[in-house]
Amino acid sequence: MPVELRAELTQGSIFLAGEPLVCKICISNCDQTYESPMLAWASVQLICMCSITKAPAKASQAVNGETSFIANRGETGFTYISTKPSILFCNLVLRPGESKFYEYEESLPWDAPPSHRGAGIRYSYKLVLGVSSLLGKTQLLRLPFRVLSVHGIKRIDQTLSTGDDGAAASQANKANPFVDWHPANTDEASQEETILAQISAITGSKCLSGYNICNSQGDRVTRFSLFKTAYKLGENVLGVFDFADCTAQCLDVKVSLQSVETVYQTEDSGERKPVAYHTCTHAVEQLAALDLQAAQLLLHLKPSLTPSFATRHADLAWKLAFEFATLRQPINDRPVPLQPLATLWQPPATVATEHFEWELSITVYACSPQAITASSSDV
Structure with a gap:
């Protein structure tokens, strides 16, 4: 069939949940001499496929041969989200070299899960176009795209109905006075602008929190300060360790930025029962902390990571995991830090240490899709 089908997502391939998706579609007759065969129909649809590791993976099969439009045909897992199919045309014949242009627009569900490739569960999104001729099979064109969840963010209609738009703007301006968000003209504000303003209000406010971390004997190892516990993708987690005036000496501290994926099984009563945990x-x-008065912690949240989310099948939470190694007994004859040595000091070959762990939960939100695109193009 000398017919070419092209499709383009006008806003890029990354979207926020609740944001409208626009696709421009072109169908052309590549033959410059003859008309195209009659095209019976063309249809387009958005789908989100979910695949759970513990569940047997099954590929969706076609029904009534391969002449009907089945968007999830050949996909692994089950369909988590499926929009209503939209028909572009019926009984179309293209003259030699002729092209027809169409535009498809669909808003993503507000509670849509993010695109995620985890150890226990996966969510993937595709825009599927199907074209069928009277004498041939249905041909499918799939366009994958990424979705960022907006878990914990109010919908724009809820913000307007409760009158919280002014409060959200005030918080956003306090968080970042250099960003001009005009809630007085909310009708003109896009869904993306409203979502990002709320995220900026949450992640932009800083309130220094201090944590006294002690060992099993109750001796203070360090005081850890964190400027905030809510972050956007692409930001740095910045913290400070204060080892001065501590009663226990810290040899080493290791901090890991971890995501914890919890997979649930839904009971008949509707209660969710956790069946698997995956930490990444x-x-x-x-940091080698001996004799340090203070140290800085800096961990980067890559834009390619998945923000926090919660669905009926899984949750994704974030945390900072600390591992401390402390001295059980002080080292005798140890030189005073920053003082000149009269003789060369030989440290002991072995020391008695105590190891313990501590965790601190954080929340990760989505960032602007344009920021992710810009960061990936700079690599």
């Missing part, structure tokens, strides 16, 4: 480490920083 995305960044690590290790």
Whole structure:
């Protein structure tokens, strides 16, 4: 069939949940001499496929041969989200060299899960176009795209109905006074602008929190300060260790940025029962802390990571995992730090140490799709 089908997502391939997706479609007759065969129909649809590791993976099969439009044909897993199919045309014949242009627009569900490739569960999105001729099979064109969840963010209609748009703007301006968000003109504000303004209000506010970390004997090992616990993708987790005036000496500290994926099984009563946990480490920083008065922690949240989310099948949470190694007994005859040595000091071959762990939960939100695209193009 000398017919070419082209499709393009006008806003790129990354979207926020609740944001409208626009696709421009072109169908052309590549033959410059003859008309194209009659095209019976063309249809387009958005799908989200979910695949759970513990469940047997099954590929969706076609029904009534391969002449009907089945968007999930050949996909692995089950269909989690499926929009209503939209018909582009019926009984179309293209003259030699002729092209027809169409535009498809669909809003992503507000509660849509993010695109995620985890150890226990996976969510993937595709825009599927199907074209069928009277004498041939249905041909499918799939366009994958990424979705960022907006878990914990109010919908734009809920914000307007409760009158919280002014409060959201005030918080956003306090968080970042250099960003001009005009809620007085909310009708003109896009869904993306409203979502990002709320995220900026949450992640932009800083409130220094201090944590006294002690060992099993109750001796203070360090005081850890964190400027905030809510972050956007692409930001740095910045913290400070204060080892001054501590009663226990810290030899080493290791901090890991981890995501914890919890997979659930839904009971008949509707209650979710956790059946699997998967922890993944995305960044690590290790410090030799002996004789340090203070140290800085910096861990980067890559834009390619998945923000926090919660669905009926799985949750994804984030945390900082700390591992401390401390001295059980002080080292005798140890030289004073930053003082000149009269003789060369020989440290002991072995020391008695105590190891313990500590965790601190954080929340990760989505960032602007344009920021992710820009960061990936700079690599």
